[in-house]
Amino acid sequence: MHHIPFTPSHKSSPYFATYVEDFTKPLSLSFRLFGNILADELVVVVLVSLVPLVVPIPVMFLGLFTSGIQALIFATLAAAYIGESMEGHH
Numbered sequence: 001m002h003h004i005p006f007t008p009s010h011k012s013s014p015y016f017a018t019y020v021e022d023f024t025k026p027l028s029l030s031f032r033l034f035g036n037i038l039a040d041e042l043v044v045v046v047l048v049s050l051v052p053l054v055v056p057i058p059v060m061f062l063g064l065f066t067s068g069i070q071a072l073i074f075a076t077l078a079a080a081y082i083g084e085s086m087e088g089h090h
Contacts, residue, residue: 026081029081036070040066044059
């Protein structure tokens with residue numbers, strides 16, 4: 001194996017796993033946020049199609065409330081991930 005300039009060792013494995021973890025956390029958070037927003041919109045569409053005159057206005061306010069909650073959760077988790085990654089560098 002002298003002709004290969006880089007040979008993987010067992011010492012590099014934890015670093016690779018750490019890098020993968022650092023990239024998958026924001027990806028997971030993005031998919032979670034996308035799924036929650038999509039589910040909210042689908043529920044609104046179904047309710048509006050079932051009862052078109054009564055439901056839309058309260059559901060719009062509920063959508064605004066859930067959007068605010070999702071933004072708070074997203075910001076909290078992102079801050080926790082950033083804080084966790086900064087903690088390891090000290």
